[in-house]
Amino acid sequence: MPVNLTAPVAAQLLPVAGVLLGVAEANIKRPNRKDLLVMQLCDGARVAGVFTKNRFCAAPVIVAREHLAQVMGSDGIRALLVNTGNANAGTGEQGMQDARTTCAALAGLLGCKASQILPFSTGVIMEPLPVARIAAGLPGAVANMRADNWYDAAHAIMTTDIVAKAISKQVMVDGVQVTITGIAKGSGMIHPNMATMLGYIATDAAIAQQQLQSIVSEAANRSFNCITVDGDTSTNDALMLIATGKAAMPEVKAAGSSAYNTLLDAVSEVAIWLAQAIVRDGEGATKFIAVRVEGGRDEEECKQIGYAIARSPLVKTAFFASDPNLGRILAAIGYAGVADLDVAALRLYLDDVLVAENGGRAASYREEDGQRIMQQSDITIRVVLSRGAANATLWTCDFSYDYVKINASYRS
Amino acid sequence: MPVNLTAPVAAQLLPVAGVLLGVAEANIKRPNRKDLLVMQLCDGARVAGVFTKNRFCAAPVIVAREHLAQVMGSDGIRALLVNTGNANAGTGEQGMQDARTTCAALAGLLGCKASQILPFSTGVIMEPLPVARIAAGLPGAVANMRADNWYDAAHAIMTTDIVAKAISKQVMVDGVQVTITGIAKGSGMIHPNMATMLGYIATDAAIAQQQLQSIVSEAANRSFNCITVDGDTSTNDALMLIATGKAAMPEVKAAGSSAYNTLLDAVSEVAIWLAQAIVRDGEGATKFIAVRVEGGRDEEECKQIGYAIARSPLVKTAFFASDPNLGRILAAIGYAGVADLDVAALRLYLDDVLVAENGGRAASYREEDGQRIMQQSDITIRVVLSRGAANATLWTCDFSYDYVKINASYRS
Numbered sequence: 001m002p003v004n005l006t007a008p009v010a011a012q013l014l015p016v017a018g019v020l021l022g023v024a025e026a027n028i029k030r031p032n033r034k035d036l037l038v039m040q041l042c043d044g045a046r047v048a049g050v051f052t053k054n055r056f057c058a059a060p061v062i063v064a065r066e067h068l069a070q071v072m073g074s075d076g077i078r079a080l081l082v083n084t085g086n087a088n089a090g091t092g093e094q095g096m097q098d099a100r101t102t103c104a105a106l107a108g109l110l111g112c113k114a115s116q117i118l119p120f121s122t123g124v125i126m127e128p129l130p131v132a133r134i135a136a137g138l139p140g141a142v143a144n145m146r147a148d149n150w151y152d153a154a155h156a157i158m159t160t161d162i163v164a165k166a167i168s169k170q171v172m173v174d175g176v177q178v179t180i181t182g183i184a185k186g187s188g189m190i191h192p193n194m195a196t197m198l199g200y201i202a203t204d205a206a207i208a209q210q211q212l213q214s215i216v217s218e219a220a221n222r223s224f225n226c227i228t229v230d231g232d233t234s235t236n237d238a239l240m241l242i243a244t245g246k247a248a249m250p251e252v253k254a255a256g257s258s259a260y261n262t263l264l265d266a267v268s269e270v271a272i273w274l275a276q277a278i279v280r281d282g283e284g285a286t287k288f289i290a291v292r293v294e295g296g297r298d299e300e301e302c303k304q305i306g307y308a309i310a311r312s313p314l315v316k317t318a319f320f321a322s323d324p325n326l327g328r329i330l331a332a333i334g335y336a337g338v339a340d341l342d343v344a345a346l347r348l349y350l351d352d353v354l355v356a357e358n359g360g361r362a363a364s365y366r367e368e369d370g371q372r373i374m375q376q377s378d379i380t381i382r383v384v385l386s387r388g389a390a391n392a393t394l395w396t397c398d399f400s401y402d403y404v405k406i407n408a409s410y411r412s
Numbered sequence: 413m414p415v416n417l418t419a420p421v422a423a424q425l426l427p428v429a430g431v432l433l434g435v436a437e438a439n440i441k442r443p444n445r446k447d448l449l450v451m452q453l454c455d456g457a458r459v460a461g462v463f464t465k466n467r468f469c470a471a472p473v474i475v476a477r478e479h480l481a482q483v484m485g486s487d488g489i490r491a492l493l494v495n496t497g498n499a500n501a502g503t504g505e506q507g508m509q510d511a512r513t514t515c516a517a518l519a520g521l522l523g524c525k526a527s528q529i530l531p532f533s534t535g536v537i538m539e540p541l542p543v544a545r546i547a548a549g550l551p552g553a554v555a556n557m558r559a560d561n562w563y564d565a566a567h568a569i570m571t572t573d574i575v576a577k578a579i580s581k582q583v584m585v586d587g588v589q590v591t592i593t594g595i596a597k598g599s600g601m602i603h604p605n606m607a608t609m610l611g612y613i614a615t616d617a618a619i620a621q622q623q624l625q626s627i628v629s630e631a632a633n634r635s636f637n638c639i640t641v642d643g644d645t646s647t648n649d650a651l652m653l654i655a656t657g658k659a660a661m662p663e664v665k666a667a668g669s670s671a672y673n674t675l676l677d678a679v680s681e682v683a684i685w686l687a688q689a690i691v692r693d694g695e696g697a698t699k700f701i702a703v704r705v706e707g708g709r710d711e712e713e714c715k716q717i718g719y720a721i722a723r724s725p726l727v728k729t730a731f732f733a734s735d736p737n738l739g740r741i742l743a744a745i746g747y748a749g750v751a752d753l754d755v756a757a758l759r760l761y762l763d764d765v766l767v768a769e770n771g772g773r774a775a776s777y778r779e780e781d782g783q784r785i786m787q788q789s790d791i792t793i794r795v796v797l798s799r800g801a802a803n804a805t806l807w808t809c810d811f812s813y814d815y816v817k818i819n820a821s822y823r824s
Binding site for chain 1: 465504536537732738747750753755
């Protein structure tokens with residue numbers, strides 16, 4: 001079961017003016033499962049996003065990037081199309097054609113150009129996309145479109161997720177209330193640069209294209225790029241930010257303005273909640289672990305050490321066992337690749353318990369204190385490097401029997 | 413059970429003139445277990461080695477490096493002392509004292525200086541070394557010393573190993589037969605730069621100090637630095653090469669000479685066998701996987717891609733499940749960090765079966781062919797990059813329930 005993550009409540013998910021959502025069962029991988037989502041956007045809505053950095057990126061990622069790059073004036077993006085059950089990745093030239101075909105099919109139904117549709121796929125890779133089944137499912141998704149359909153949308157994009165991930169937030173921007181609602185999916189192959197992770201955040205705020213792009217990039221840096229489940233990054237990840245401009249506010253045109261900062265923080269908050277929800281629902285996770293590295297020379301070395309800890313299978317299995325085997329954390333710090341690190345100068349804490357200093361176990365440390373922290377389902381590993389003022393916080397989960405089970409049987 | 417790895421046969425392990433080995437039960441972690449090894453070297457024997465690059469290296473590593481650096485003439489290394497059950501790592505200043513104390517205790521028994529002893533420890537980290545128990549066990553180990561004791565020695569250094577690792581080889585060097593015998597331990601926390609891995613190789617060849625060091629460094633690059641079980645590197649690893657000079661041959665003084673090359677290849681062969689044995693005995697391993705990356709611009713990028721594959725928990729769990737989920741391999745290649753990689757130009761093989769080309773599944777590929785290869789216990793993943801002439805081969809194993817089980821319960 002996910003770690004301290006409760007399922008969304010439909011009534012708490014707020015519609016975003018200018019966005020309609022429709023879902024359908026298209027039998028993409030198996031029957032009786034909502035596996036198709038269409039998000040239709042009002043005229044004038046803007047979309048910006050960040051995509052996987054994997055060199056082996058999937059066909060829909062290439063097509064979505066192309067379509068976003070072509071956006072001009074009234075030819076803006078009119079819909080997002082998401083399917084689960086098949087990632088359309090590692091499918092070569094046929095995969096590109098298939099992604100374009102699904103865009104054209106939806107464009108035909110919505111009366112727009114294929115280039116105004118952004119396609120997204122997630123699921124098994126290297127298998128041909130069942131284009132005919134998707135096309136056959138689209139009319140049902142379009143017929144299902146409603147503004148208050150975020151709850152079903154969050155469910156339609158799930159793959160190995162146990163719990164749907166969705167949240168809404170409202171903030172005042174220059175005296176006007178704006179709404180932000182986000183959904184995400186993902187529970188394995190999670191690593192920065194956003195492995196098998198799809199996230200869609202929409203707001204009715206009015207934001208110029210360039211500022212929208214900088215908000216989504218920075219929000220991703222603060223959230224999805226700070227999580228790891230297993231260190232694998234995927235071929236298909238994307239985080240998209242939609243601004244419909246339906247709120248009665250002047251368009252945000254300057255980065256750094258008060259309205260910009262308010263929206264950046266609010267979008268980041270939604271993105272962080274979604275990113276942490278993905279870790280809490282990490283495949284087989286039984287513990288949520290924050291890794292905070294303080295006092296580094298720069299953020300880069302803090303993240304380097306944080307990821308060495310957060311990715312270590314030995315650290316993660318020890319947390320699964322609730323075993324305060326702290327030496328494994330020290331060993332991971334040691335091999336993180338910070339060449340001139342003075343290990344005698346650093347301090348290691350589990351929550352508020354000092355466990356190591358001076359190159360070894362802290363004199364004050366008692367195994368029962370470590371044991372007590374290890375029983376918790378939310379734990380913070382804190383490393384104080386004492387060599388600078390930079391910090392970084394990452395989020396990960398433990399490594400359990402069920403991780404192996406889920407990933408050994410995913411295709412069957 | 414280990415993958416195609418059979419236990420050593422005592423009669424096939426050849427004594428190396430000038431080396432005596434003694435083992436004892438010192439009750440370091442638990443009773444009734446051989447956990448102490450003393451290797452006594454003849455006067456004039458030389459020792460060279462490579463150690464972990466982990467910044468958090470253990471006290472015995474620091475002391476062994478110190479003692480090796482002090483070697484001068486008749487004050488050469490006279491013995492190696494290995495204990496299991498406790499790694500004496502993350503133990504601060506006390507750990508340094510403890511490592512020196514055990515050296516002094518053995519030196520007293522052998523009639524040499526403490527600086528002529530090299531200490532090695534492996535086991536749980538961050539717990540105080542039980543010095544008194546080790547000292548009490550040493551007389552028994554010294555009394556047990558014999559030239560034909562390699563079989564017991566290989567067993568005395570085991571921790572989570574299921575099968576002892578030992579091999580002998582003889583080669584002719586300039587018309588003289590020389591013997592090489594090696595033992596190793598390790599089965600988890602295995603990654604290049606030699607995680608929780610101890611290896612001891614001895615030969616009766618006569619090799620000058622500088623050439624001995626270059627042979628052990630190069631042999632480590634060809635063997636222990638090409639394996640990974642879980643990507644973790646340890647605080648204690650060491651590979652030591654002993655040359656007693658008892659064979660009736662002129663001392664090897666020139667790197668690149670025919671005698672040097674013969675010995676380098678023979679020592680490498682022993683080291684590769686031991687390194688592969690460690691992977692075959694990888695914690696919970698059910699498959700031995702060679703990852704060969706060909707046609708890269710340089711060895712560095714070949715290794716980078718190879719390690720991305722070999723470390724991926726998703727790839728490793730798919731192999732455990734005998735599932736030809738080849739997309740996971742392609743995804744790992746994609747995130748390996750080779751920025752300008754053209755994924756459409758590469759080909760991917762499972763043994764001799766072409767599975768992917770042109771950015772997707774090969775037209776000739778049939779799932780049943782992939783399935784057939786996946787049933788094997790020894791599998792080669794071959795990636796042909798088609799962008800240069802460099803190659804690299806790494807060895808790893810799959811990721812099973814038992815990996816999690818072993819590492820979640822190691823201390824209990």
